[in-house]
Amino acid sequence: MSSNYIENLSENIQKYYKILSKDFPEFLNDYIYTPEMQKLEGINQICGGYWRKENIYQDMYSVLRHSVGVALIIWNFTHDKKQTLAGLFHDIASPAFKHCIDFLNGDAEKQESTEEKTLEVIKNSKEIMNLLKRDNIELEEISDYKIYPIADNETPKLSADRLEYTFMNGIYYKKVWDLSIIREIYKNIQVMKNEENTFELGFISVDIAEKFVEGASELWPLWIRSEDTITMYFFAYIIENMYHKRMLTEKDLYQLSEEQIIKKIKSCKDKSIVNIFNEFMNCNEFIECEEEQKDKFCVDRKVKRRYINPITSKGRIYAVSNKAKKKIDEYINTRISKYAYININIV
DSSP states (O other), X not given: OOSSGGGGSOHHHHHHHHHHOSSXXXXXXXXXXXXXXXXXXXXXXXXXXXXXXXXXXXXOOBHHHHHHHHHHHHHHHHOOHHHHHHHHTTTTTOOTTTHHHHHHTTOTTTOOGGGGGHHHHHHTOHHHHHHHHHTTOOGGGTSOGGGSTTTOOOTTSOOXXXXXXXXXXXXXXXXXXXXXXXXXXXXXXXXXXXXXXXXXXXXXXXXXXXXHHHHHTTTGGGGGSHHHHXXXXXXXXXXXXXXXXXXXXXXXXXXXXXXXXXXXHHTOSOHHHHHHHHHHHTOOOOEEESSOOTTSEEEEOOOOOOOOOOEETTEEHHHHOHHHHHHHHHHHTOOOOSEEEESOOOO
């Protein structure tokens, strides 16, 4: 295996990364190959849905791949090592099944609870701390990517994190663009000052911003559909049950891959858990409703609405493009049922 991370990837991923940054900064390799970053390769960015029998995902979109992509976007626009590392580390505290654990923590709407361990994970990594010392970087300069607006900002602004998962979901989750379209969109982006006088990624051309919103808007409804919400709650439910029965620990979520944990679930001694898990993995009917179904696996559909209203050289796309405004309004005004359920009796 090459010590240069990008050389070990498929040709398509290499091409994608080279769009995000023509050069792959050599210093990233040492950080990528630390144990804390490598364990992210076993965590899927799609939060549980990848493992269902009827999944629609074309490949394993790992948290590590996402994190590297975010770092490359930041590097491309800033060439700042600290901001780039903050982007690389932004999901380093992700447990297996990622945002499913936010649901377990009661954080379904913001989905940020698992980020609270970021500083702790980095601080406890001997390898990362030695690298930071070598590079004369302080822990506080890279442990919170929210201090860098190019890396992260509030919805619906455009940031490196939001841009990367929108691009990659448009490849893996639903085919809304190919690499040539991503290249066209990406080369039109530059760092701009927004209405709040802070830096933000924005579009030079209104037409290209429209094209981006048109593609991205095909993804937004998928992230709030009942199947995704139920999947996240279901994994949270199974994991919580296994916690209580001492068949799984919180530590397992940070040390084992998702595949290893699924094997633990399927082989556990509690057959009621095994049966309901197998039943769910083969389920393909997700029913929306307005009243809670007490005898079924029924969930509240309070969810995080992810969308982007990017800035352009002419102003926010929502204000300067009727086409984009329509797409954004359609999504914002999409009605979500109060509950959704599956015909599975809970344990």
